Amino acid sequence: MREFEETFATAEAAATQNRQSVSARERSPNEATKMAQVDTLLTPRFYTTDHAAIDAASVEPVRREWEGLMAEFEADNNDEHFTRPPDMASKVSELPPALYQEFNEFLISSITSEFSGCVLYAELKKKVKNKDMKDVFGYMARDESRHAGFINQWLKDFGVGVDLGFLTKAKKYTFFQPKFIFYATYLSEKIGYARYIAIYRQIEKHPEFRFHPIFLWFEKWCNDEFRHGEAFALIMRANPKLLEGRNLLWIRFFQLAVFATMFVRDHTRPEMHKALGLDPTAYDLRVFEITSEIAKQVFSVTLSWDHPDFLAGLRRLCVIQDEANAAKARGGVVGRLLQGVAAAKAAWVFGRLYLLPVKRAPLPSQIRMQPSW
Ligand SMILES: [Fe+2]
Numbered sequence: 198m199r200e201f202e203e204t205f206a207t208a209e210a211a212a213t214q215n216r217q218s219v220s221a222r223e224r225s226p227n228e229a230t231k232m233a234q235v236d237t238l239l240t241p242r243f244y245t246t247d248h249a250a251i252d253a254a255s256v257e258p259v260r261r262e263w264e265g266l267m268a269e270f271e272a273d274n275n276d277e278h279f280t281r282p283p284d285m286a287s288k289v290s291e292l293p294p295a296l297y298q299e300f301n302e303f304l305i306s307s308i309t310s311e312f313s314g315c316v317l318y319a320e321l322k323k324k325v326k327n328k329d330m331k332d333v334f335g336y337m338a339r340d341e342s343r344h345a346g347f348i349n350q351w352l353k354d355f356g357v358g359v360d361l362g363f364l365t366k367a368k369k370y371t372f373f374q375p376k377f378i379f380y381a382t383y384l385s386e387k388i389g390y391a392r393y394i395a396i397y398r399q400i401e402k403h404p405e406f407r408f409h410p411i412f413l414w415f416e417k418w419c420n421d422e423f424r425h426g427e428a429f430a431l432i433m434r435a436n437p438k439l440l441e442g443r444n445l446l447w448i449r450f451f452q453l454a455v456f457a458t459m460f461v462r463d464h465t466r467p468e469m470h471k472a473l474g475l476d477p478t479a480y481d482l483r484v485f486e487i488t489s490e491i492a493k494q495v496f497s498v499t500l501s502w503d504h505p506d507f508l509a510g511l512r513r514l515c516v517i518q519d520e521a522n523a524a525k526a527r528g529g530v531v532g533r534l535l536q537g538v539a540a541a542k543a544a545w546v547f548g549r550l551y552l553l554p555v556k557r558a559p560l561p562s563q564i565r566m567q568p569s570w
């Protein structure tokens with residue numbers, strides 16, 4: 198069985214199995230799996246949702262664009278992409294220790310988020326009857342299983358493959374109502390595209406910074422993520438109530454949450470960005486720019502990521518995150534107290550970022566976009 202087929206089967210099985218039922222008899226997971234299992238504000242989670250509501254979603258108002266998208270999924274032009282030439286399988290794990298640690302953590306966080314998509318989409322495919330929804334979630338689960346399986350091949354070179362079967366049972370599932378799933382997954386697909394294409398353009402221009410071969414796959418890979426984002430864009434535009442009125446407040450919230458999480462997390466990886474020849478702040482601003490440009494296809498409000506107070510607030514969140522980590526490491530009553538103080542400070546800064554002016558623009562009549570960055 199090809200690696201991704203196995204990953205897909207694991208995700209599908211997760212839809213029916215009894216979750217959080219890892220018995221004491223099951224072998225204890227390796228370090229990479231434990232890292233993937235941890236849920237914090239900064240790590241990818243597993244989601245579940247109201248299947249009946251998704252089943253009731255109609256795409257009739259955008260039928261023509263929807264059929265075009267389905268034809269692309271059907272054509273499956275990345276079918277052969279996620280296969281490694283056999284000669285690439287060795288020697289890639291010889292990285293300096295600090296870089297190795299950050300890169301390893303990056304791969305584990307990436308595989309968790311790919312697999313999180315895979316599990317959610319596979320579950321939806323299994324539980325809905327509506328043909329449009331069944332088709333789209335089936336295609337997307339297929340793609341995400343390839344992505345997760347591909348990352349695991351490289352992790353296995355480091356001797357630290359993530360046990361995805363264990364993860365489906367042991368990791369906590371967070372319930373999100375469908376509209377939140379749409380906002381969050383749309384943004385994570387599009388920001389995933391923006392992140393991968395920005396790295397790919399850098400190593401294309403500066404091959405000397407390509408410290409690991411996986412980056413060579415990023416260009417075609419991120420086109421999959423772009424297409425997944427298009428699916429959510431069409432679903433939301435076909436159900437315009439999701440994009441109006443008080444929902445705009447949620448839409449602002451999700452954009453900020455996704456941007457702030459990424460900024461803080463990327464700033465914990467100085468060695469990896471140095472090795473790629475990227476300044477993490479400049480890189481993140483570029484990703485905000487691309488993501489916001491794309492998001493105008495669905496969101497009539499986008500964030501003022503280029504406002505000086507925006508960057509200042511995000512930098513402040515990084516400092517608070519360091520304080521929270523120090524408090525956690527200190528432990529005891531004082532440590533817990535200081536963690537509480539850090540959380541309150543972070544909430545305050547987040548609130549101020551939320552209240553910054555936003556950019557408003559009417560939604561375009563043609564929804565679909567091309568990945569042209
Ligand atoms: Fe993916």
Ligand SMILES: [Fe+2]
Pocket residue numbers: 314341386421422425
């Ligand atoms: Fe995706």
